[in-house]
Amino acid sequence: MADASLQPSRSRDLDKLLLRPGNLVGPRFEPGPEMRDDLQTYARVLVVGAGGLGCELLKDLALTGFRNLEVIDMDRIEVTNLNRQFLFRLEDVGKPKAEVAAKRVMERISGVNIVPHFCRIEEKDISFYNDFNIIALGLDSIEARSYINAVACSFLEYDSDNNPREETIKPMVDGGTEGFKGHARVILPGITPCFECTIWLFPPQVKFPLCTLAETPRTAAHCIEYAHLIKWNEAHGGTAFDPDNPKHMKWVYDEALKRAELFGIPGVTYSLTQGVVKNIIPAIASTNAIISAACALETLKIATECSKTLSNYLTYNGTEGVHTKVTDFERDKECLVCGPGVLIEVEPSVTLQKFIDLLEEHPKLRLSRASVSHRGKNLYMQAPLVLEEMTRSNLGLNLFDLMGKLSKDIVHVNGTTTKNDQKITCLRKLSVVFRGVDGVTDMDTAGGA
Known part of the structure; x- marks a missing residue:
């Protein structure tokens, strides 16, 4: 040994x-x-x-x-x-x-x-x-x-x-x-x-004109996107397509295959269907x-x-x-994500519900369905339902009180926004300032509420 x-x-x-x-x-x-x-x-x-x-x-x-x-x-x-x-x-x-x-x-x-x-x-x-x-x-x-x-x-x-x-x-x-x-x-x-x-x-991701998909498809990808973007909504109105659902993907593949056979276009496979729909890179x-x-x-x-x-x-x-x-790339000092936080100035009397509404109107944010947390505590959560029910009562309370009566502090907001014509989930850090508290006065907030 x-x-x-x-x-x-x-x-x-x-x-x-x-x-x-x-x-x-x-x-x-x-x-x-x-x-x-x-x-x-x-x-x-x-x-x-x-x-x-x-x-x-x-x-x-x-x-x-x-x-x-x-x-x-x-x-x-x-x-x-x-x-x-x-x-x-x-x-x-x-x-x-x-x-x-x-x-x-x-x-x-x-x-x-x-x-x-x-x-x-x-x-x-x-x-x-x-x-x-x-x-x-x-x-x-x-x-x-x-x-x-x-x-x-x-x-x-x-x-x-x-x-x-x-x-x-x-x-x-x-x-x-x-x-x-x-x-x-x-x-x-x-x-x-x-x-x-x-x-x-x-x-930017490759996009095909809808008129090409609907009238003059020339490639297998055109047939797949037709089934994905047009045919699915026609057949499943109100049901969102889930790219991670094998049954949904199989349906798109079958419809794309029919479309390809109709126009004499070869090359539609299940693997290619996944690649086109989910934008999978080889x-x-x-x-x-x-x-x-x-x-x-x-x-x-x-x-x-x-x-x-x-x-x-x-x-x-x-x-x-x-x-x-x-x-060696340089950091964007105005970055909304890694910077000190988007400055939001509000009145101490603003409720959490009103604050959430303001986030949707804010020109830099445009956040909908926002969940708000402060120092690890969930002030309001959109999902899951059990957390939404637990935090729903906070919507009518003043944000100033929920944040512990601080004149300025960071809150984190999780919501949806639109990027490249697609709705995506994003997280944003906000620096919230309450007007008139501890000497805080109106300031230039570059689009604050």
């Missing part, structure tokens, strides 16, 4: 980073086994998404030394996932991705504890996200990234000089892939650009692995300060050879 002392240490490569000093380390980095032990004991990382990139992230983070991981994903495993989402098997089809991914990693890597959450990211209270040291994103949706970005930025507080308080910064590491291309970025709210600061990096396993490795390394650097972090956006292109580039 081989001498155990001669066996290579599982943390050998990690020890090279954490057990010795370096020229690029952070100011609080102290090399030694305590650093490695603290990483395994205290660091808590949330992985958002358990798809192609999320599977790689869970595996890489566990192998990097993180022991306390959680993963959240709302999807179930489909056959089309199996070519690149390596943690899943054929017998897993139909099961929640988060639960199977967590189970598989824990089976292969001893000592790691991964807690899965099979739900929408919006279903978790904001306080849930505040329990993590770092949030790692493996998403394929702009809307989901925007939401998590807003949640992380909602914890950010500024001092009297409008400098971010370090202890309130919630670091995020975001990865994304598209075929042979990918990106990895580090987001430190208040310091680096947040996701909303650089939303312009993402090209994914390649090798790209996911490369981007995940970059994200895992940045997560380690943030947690330990064993080296300087990426500054702040890495692009990868493996189409012809391998090309990488790092770009």
Whole structure:
């Protein structure tokens, strides 16, 4: 039997980073086994998404030394996932991705504890996200990234000089892939650009004229969008299409196939139907692995300060050879998400219901169906029904009283707004000022209520 002392240490490569000093380390980095032990004991990382990139992230983070991981994903495993989402098997089809991914990693890597959450990211209270040291994103949706970005930025507080308080910064590491291309970025709210600061990096989604869909379809995508955007409403008036409902997707596929046969258009498949309707970007396993490795390394650097972090956006292109580039983007100081908060000035007598109504009229916000929270307490929640019933009585009370009679403080609002002609869920941080309280007087609020 081989001498155990001669066996290579599982943390050998990690020890090279954490057990010795370096020229690029952070100011609080102290090399030694305590650093490695603290990483395994205290660091808590949330992985958002358990798809192609999320599977790689869970595996890489566990192998990097993180022991306390959680993963959240709302999807179930489909056959089309199996070519690149390596943690899943054929017998897993139909099961929640988060639960199977967590189970598989824990089976292969001893000592790691991964807690899965099979739900929408919006279903978790904001306080849930505040329990993590770092949030790692493996998403394929702009809307989901925007939401998590807003949640992380909602914890950010500024001092009297409008400098971010370090202890309130919630670091995020975001990865994304598209075929042979990918990106990895580090987001430190208040310091680096947040996701909303650089939303312009993402090209607008392809849209087809309705007249083309209805009268002169030329491609398989035209047939699919006809079934999705026109035929569904005709056949299911009043029932919203759910892209995550397999029965809904199958109906659109069947109708698109009929449309394609009518016009002699080939190429309509169930996989393509999913891709068009859900705007799914083709994914390649090798790209996911490369981007995940970059994200895992940045997560380690943030947690330990064993080296300087990426500054702040890495692009990868493996189409012809391998090309990488790092770009240092600047933060938008007027950003509504990572800034000090949209300033709202109201009378102390305004009720919570009137305040919610004002949010819908505010030119910078235009928030409908708003839920309001203050310092972790739910003042009013639109959903679920049990919380709506519990907080409904607050609607007639003065906001000033509900906020503890403070002349100025931050509230968080979760509601819906319109972006690119689509209604999306968003979270906004508001700096609420009450007129005439403790010397507060009218001020220029740049569109305040």
